[in-house]
Amino acid sequence: MACANEIAVKNAKKIRAAVVGLGYWGPNLARNLHANQEYELVALCDQSEDRLKKLGALYPWAKTYTSADAMFKETPPELLVVATPVGSHKALTMAGLEASAHVLCEKPLAGSVAEVSEMLELAAKRDRRIFVDHTFIYTGAVRAIKKEIDAGRLGDLFYIDSVRINLGLFQPDVDVIWDLAPHDLSTLEYVLKSRVSSVQAIAQCNNPRGFSDVAYLHLEFETGLQAHLHLSWLSPVKVRRTIFSGTKSSLIFDDLEASEKVKIYDHGVSFDVTDLEQRKQVLVNYRRGDMHAPAINATEGLATELREIAAAIRGERADVATGEDGLAVVRTLEACKQSLAAGGTKVKISS
């Protein structure tokens, strides 16, 4: 028997949604929109006839377009999902807002702070929402990490260290920092409830396209906490691991683990200072306790994300990544660019 909530969802007017960009990531968004009863997938758009034909066959009721302008004229959606390369995010988002749609745009929200600011201004003027696809913040693993930190179970954090490397897909219009760092930046700002306040970036370019393919970012948050990110498209093995080192316990997030993605170690050090004058008199106590892995909600991040976005569109309270969150990430990416140009110097970020 259907519960009251399911009946309410069935009876509510569906949100008419369209996806533009049906390459690698767009089909995942289309699949999740279709699976969610709160949406009706009304249109699909891609410049490539081949991709349009392939996806159109899966959702034959959705109208297909090779031009977003034609789609806005004939089948205007209430939610436009933009899953094209970053160079077209601003133009498509602005066109969607002009056509009175709310917009869920891929990360990074645009190619510069100035572009994102224009997008946010137009959204405010048109009374529409911009959401950014910071997919990780909707996953069970990241929500579990936030719960542990919020509950104080890690104590005060010493530092964070993240490795996101593999033989990556070389992107046509962005470097490894703009491609991969948004995942770490959005995750860390979400779980720490703090923005990045400065960055130092070092990178290498080993390809003829001229984009960095290996990078090391050193971040400082408003709280003073420091984090280090290692990003690479050139690693022969795939690693997706973040260490949160704390005074009470430490947490390791390994996104490649099938089920135990988050492990909390009751391991650590404490210091007994017997003579402050002579720092040699510091005793280091090592603690090696148990490890436990909290149960993780296995719901696909995109499914949770679309559910939350539907609630936000209906004006209900929702835990979503907003345009402002997208702007914060682009601010840090832009600061990385400045740091790289200045040989890795520290660049402060002011909001």
Ligand SMILES: NC(=O)c1ccc[n+]([C@@H]2O[C@H](COP(=O)([O-])OP(=O)(O)OC[C@H]3O[C@@H](n4cnc5c(N)ncnc54)[C@H](O)[C@@H]3O)[C@@H](O)[C@H]2O)c1
């Ligand atoms: N959230 C995530 O976890 C995640 C994962 C992968 C990619 N992404 C993001 O998704 C976006 C797309 O990445 P991708 O790897 O799918 O790229 P892709 O190159 O595989 O696909 C992009 C598609 O957009 C189409 N396109 C480009 N400009 C268009 C336009 N103006 N109108 C209509 N169609 C257009 C192309 O024909 C192509 O089919 C990027 O911003 C990327 O950062 C996010």
